[in-house]
Amino acid sequence: MTIQGGGTASDAVTLITNDHRMMEQLFDRLRAADEDRQVLLDECAARLTAHSHAEEQQVYPQLPSPDDAHHGADEHHEAERLLHDLQRISPEGPDFEDKLEEFIAAVHHHVEHEETVLLPGLRDALTPERLNEPGTAFEEVRIAELAVAGIRV
DSSP states (O other): OBOTTSOBOOSHHHHHHHHHHHHHHHHHHHHHTOSOHHHHHHHHHHHHHHHHHHIIIIIGGGSSOHHHHHHHHHHHHHHHHHHHHHHTSOTTSTTHHHHHHHHHHHHHHHHHHIIIIIHHHHHHHSOHHHHHHHHHHHHHHHHHHHHHTTOOO
16 A cells, blocks of 8 residues: 555554545445445455454554453444345345445444544554554454455455
């Protein structure tokens, strides 16, 4: 992931935020229904799982409050549950659009909480140099899990 100045982003906040934007692009593609929605849902599942596992293993332990880490993990699990429910129904079915919006709303809620509370707390708790450590570890776990799912980064 390249940032201005030609460098590579490695701080946890930037990497996580960039990943959030990628998920939002997937949501836009799902809503547009111009592509195979089942394939897009599978990609969402792989990316959400990789992102969640990487955060929970490498970033959340660095948060100043263990309660914040538990809250974030609970929101991950809820989003994963909603996505699995969505994957079990036909994209042409009568409930698909409502379930899709419920899933997207849950992820948006989590992203908003993370970007306004958790990540600023992380940034305040760690020096810029120390912020790279969980960022690099986050990216390694995320990329490895995506590779298992057959997604190249």
